[in-house]
Amino acid sequence: MIMPRSDAQLLLPARPLFIIASLLVAFALNLLPFGRQPAMPDWLAVVIVFWGVHQPRRVGIGWGFLFGLLMDVHQAALLGQHALAYALLGFVAISMHRRLLWFGLAGQAAQILPLFVAAHVLQLVVRLVAGDAFPGWSFLLAPLFEAALWPLATLVLLAPQRRAPDPDENRPL
């Protein structure tokens, strides 16, 4: 937190409880029964990458693996498929976290996009090797939506850290 960020605002420390709650909310969003939509964005992947970039010492590969296993059981997918993808997302997020935050939100989303594409292609390759059917090209829309969610995730998940350090009556938050 010593380096000035691009938005040049010093942030409050992140609360571990908020991080866990945000992961759980993203997981619950993934649990919503929307049916079989290959283009459905993976909320949990976005949040895992977000915290991997912003809090690399707290959230990363292990959490990604754990939530990935739960996603696999929920989706009736191959056990370990999401776990592998999320672990990879966590790793790349950690390794790019120093560079990424120097860019604006659009630049960040543009740099995150290949990462999400890689995660989805990795799952595709794993399933094709395991002998499953190709789901159709619309699955490539999912990483686009995920990258588009990145500014929104930044807005929502950084909001508690952007509060005033000294709240008073005129500025309660």
Add this chain to the structure above:
Amino acid sequence: MPLGTLERTPPPFFRQGPSAATRLAFFAALAVFLMVADARFTVAVPLRQALAAVLTPLQSLAALPAQWLFAGAGYFEGLAAAQRAEHEAREALVRQSQGAQRAVQLDRDNATLRALLDLGPALPVRSLAAEVMYEAADPFTHKWILDRGSRHGVLLGAPVVDAAGVLGQVTRVYAQTSEVTLLADRDAAIPVLNTRTSQRAAAFGGAGGGLMELRFTSANADVRVGDALVTGGLDGVYPAGLPVATVHTVERRAESGFALVTLQTAASPDGVRFVLVLEPMHVQRPELPASAVQEGRDAPDTRERRDAAINRPRSGGR
């Protein structure tokens, strides 16, 4: 600026744990191991069961908004639509009750004839009603999750039907829930009987667009568009006579010895909320008489061979 505003603890110099690459390698290896164990062996089944037990309350919680939506839509649907639905239901009931009365009479006749011919009674079909919790979001397969599991008596390999015909087969059973692989799935296969020609064949899923495929049909086979296919009753899983599919297209190619036959499943998987889980027929297979058991001792693999002939899903399979 008050204290506690900034993160004051610097990252530790020495006790940082294993590096990110090491952790990635460890977890990736674990994931690959799990995938192989899940796809090829049954080692991962207990882990899946445990995770499913953790997940089930969350899933039912996540299913709540959809249920509210259904209930709300029903509330605002309006009187006319409700009356129309009731009218249609009554008509269907009249049609079905006529069929049911006829079935009772036929049953009685059948029992008398079977007694005359000294045949055993036909096996009854036991069933269990279940609600579809959600369609699995996995884009690579076609699966549903039902809200009934081993605790309610769902068995692995049980056929799942709705009013229109066969939907699929139970391929994984958890304590409270179970997974159904639909007929459109690539791994689905079902033995069928053509009602027009009485030919038996095997239908496979994964033909694309929710269609099935009648494989290994010779190019000059007597198959026509519109033929109704039902379950044959020889497989030890499905009761005889359930509608499976109708022939959608028949393509006879000169260069190949086989015809390309695609099937439209009888039961449409869209908008189904309640299904019946039937008991696989081999569960209530009658015991062999003592003399057959004596003979079976000389050829101990008879029973195994017959078991292998039964169309069972791969245990814990995908």
